[in-house]
Amino acid sequence: MRPLSTATLLCMSLIVPSLSQAEPRPANMVYLRTVDPTIEQDIRYATAHNFTGHPLDGYEAPQCLLSLDAAQALARVQASLKAQGYGLKVFDCYRPARAVADMGRFATQPGDPRKAEFYPRVDKQDFWHLGYVAKVSNHSRGNTVDLTLIGPQGLPADTWSPAASQADCAAPYGQRWHDGAVDMGTGFDCFDERAHTDSQAITATAQQNRERLTEALKKEGFVGYSKEWWHFTYAGDGAQKAVMDFPITAP
Template sequence: MPAFNKTIAALCLIAPCLAGAETRPEHMVYVRSIDPSIEQDIRYATAHNFTGHALDGYEAPECLLAEDAAKALARVQSTLRAQGYGLKVFDCYRPSRAVADMGRFATLPGDPTKAEFYPRVSKQDFWKLGYVARVSGHSKGSTVDLTLTGPGALPAAVGMPGAKQVDCTAPYGQRWQDGGLDMGSGFDCFDERAHTANSAINATAKANRLRLTAAMEKEGFVGYSKEWWHFSYNGNPALTEVMNFPITPLALESSQQLIVVTSKNWTDIQGTAQRYQRHGKTFEKTGEPFAVVLGKSGLAWGKGLTVVERRAGPVKREGDGKAPAGIFKLGTAFGYDNRADTRLPYLPLSPTVECVDDGKSERYNQLVDGATVSKDWNSSETMRRKDDMYRKGIFIEHNTPAAAGAGSCIFFHIWRAPDSGTLGCTAMEPANIQQLFAWLDPRQQPLLIQLPEAEYAQLRESWGLPQR
């Protein structure tokens, strides 16, 4: 085996060997809980990064840092906001398994993202050139990748780049728009133009880099000469432990109420639901389990609070007859009555209320009153039905914000029959939907967790789910 491949093979063995790597340490905090005004675009939780896939260990697009570093970053944000600017983070804590995933990528054939992220270098040279570290400061909770936002920033592009990739060193306005100011190159651009002191970039980009660097250095962060976006906090020399716990949703850690729905397998249309209430650090069952029916074609991974791009199993699409699997927030309750006994926000369903399922509409996956808004859709579902299925229901925040074609109009609602699958919703008998109306409290940040039994068992520990 060539020396390079031996090195990478050794790197790829690091993650499984680390002791105590599965539980989030107390000193690691969600930046969103410290300062929610700091924008987040966690690239390694998506396929839009130099590897072309979501990295191992990124179960959710969340930024975590050691508490000292997170508070220092919040001070940077406060300083910049007073000047009319702000921060947007691309990566924070990075599990060591994700670093190993980067190593594996360098040994695999193909360059799916070369045209955008590394058009002038070989991926086998990432380490030699200093663009990727074998042991990353990100894995110690002290390092953050970010950009500067503010006046004149172009809006962030939505979705993923098209088939034609644009060089990350292309002029601002031509390359991928991340919502930040012109910094002279895109994020994760493995090129000399991304070097912090590069002299070839324009005056505006130089000024933006200087502003970002000055604000970060003032609060104890040190930049990296080859990546303008990369800063490590040096205010706590004790941050030396390489960690490997997975990144999971903040919402799951802060939720006080869970509804857990499981089915026998991906294609089963029937399932069992159980309510849970948090007591301290654990969830305890509330009430008895009850039967539900799922999509007529079973379950498929949905677009919720977790990253599902690399998971085995089907992925939900519009019109597939599958209910979404994953973790989801719960939204508005609705029904035929003018008022309802619930603490959830409530929408009375008039005959003109529709749920838009046209992926080309700006109101895709929204409940709208067709009598009061300008119609830009060709397909929708009338919510005031002739039967009782929507007499009481709750909007499940799948595909929110909406991506065209990823599925829409997913609810809890009353079932047609205990053996009649839905078009993608989760349905139950009237007494149980009434029970949810009375029990759910938005102040307790309730969540739906919906999975086949095997996936629930596999993910229970890493996601911190209750014992069934």
């Protein structure tokens, strides 16, 4: 094999960053398990069970990372809910900026492998103006978490497979995918008006469960998002400001 020229090597170094140049994990970004191992985790974007149908760029391990202040606040929420007989399950936490870009690419490319479950009534070209996909996400600042409420009324979580994951995310509780949570009106990442926080098209039980989750999070400084009942951002004094892009790896 003929050796590469100096000019070619220099060009490659500009296009493909070396490992030493990769963005490191900031010291204040911690694994949630080290703060509260009792909070359940189902990190969907590290798997194919999400609206894109593939693991997103930067999710090298199914781990929840958050800023230390956000993680500690979430642990306090967990303690409050446990006293009521409930608990938390997280679906997404810190999201690398490259994963946000991956979502954006998906919204512009052909193919809908998970449409039947996650957005049966929405065209993915409309994700942007409907507020389901953004160019910059607060998840990339390490303060935002997607989560749900678990409790004694929740159906046991199903084992996922592509063939089993076709139920409409906005179908009645017993008919949609069972993620182990109580009835929240829709499943996670359901691009549907029923997923809007104040939707009146869901059962009274689901409305009560949303209120229980929202109130517990609000007391510890988390603010919700009107289009997604599962999406909360920590707004306390120690909230991280900068957008980050380091990959999520195993601890």
